[in-house]
Amino acid sequence: ILPVDAEDVPIDSVMLNVGGVAGEVSELDTGEFTLVDNAHFGGVIQLKGYQLSEDNQTLWLWWQATGTPDDHYTVFVQVLDEENNIIGQGDAPPNFPTGYWRNGEQYITQHAIQYPETPPSGDYRIITGWYHPIDWRRLSTDTPDAAYEVAHITFSGS
Template sequence: MILPQPGITRPLTTTIWVGVLNEETGERLPISAESTTVPIHTLRLNADQPTPDPDPLATGIGAQVGDWGTLETANLHHAENTVALTLHWTLSGTPPADYWQFIHLIDESEQLAAQLDRPPDPWLATGLWRPGDVFVHRYTLELPPDLPAGTYTVRTGLFDPTGGTRAPLVLNGDPVPEDSLIVGELTLP
């Protein structure tokens, strides 16, 4: 079920829980050995989604993700011990899985130096994304304190955490190697 909700700025999900109360005492009665409530339904709450203003510092990407989405832009910012990454998505379909985003920092010898894996949106699983949705997701990758000086690439993509399968990425008509898209580079002194 999908309900429109004015005043919220992005879609999210909510779950309806039910329980039984003793009318006389107000006490919750057990429904099972473990709980006095049970979930009965999950709802998607739609937002009034204004199209985000283009970030003048973002890099145009235009990578196709499966047959259901486009990674439009990426903005990478390096601060002292973090890398901030902002990704702008548009949806033309529904992802076939509840994907997680990976952000990888790769060193000059192609070794993983730091990583962040998490759902793109903790309030709305990707399997509930719909055609027409627009998302801007922000990530902060903590850099290890002992990271040596050098040039690093930042790569991203989506993967199914239940089996590790990555969502297919296509850039300029060509498959992206390992479905791991380079979205920026940084040099550490």
């Protein structure tokens, strides 16, 4: 069968939305993760823990579906100064879209945090949450900014 357009002109390829496809998932290695309590997003995703690289450049987040998300969401990671200015950020969608997650499934997302060339000296906090990539709507939490704080870091001058 050759794909054709509305005027019966042959086309090179067709992309079909057939849903999510996942291979067999191996046991997650979460032994090095710092555990997080009561971090729930939209009643469908829970943050279980995190791991931060020694250079504060990479953050791994351990998630569990506690329901079925209604769409595909993106994780935001922000590094904030004392005035809540963003000095670093590492947003990324999970490798397996959240719209296909099922209750009880667990995933790890990896985030490369981008900073200015030399981050200013000071104390910072790292927050995370979920947003819809089309309308920027965040999944709700029990915090005012729909985000949870996961770590504190310090940069010292060179």
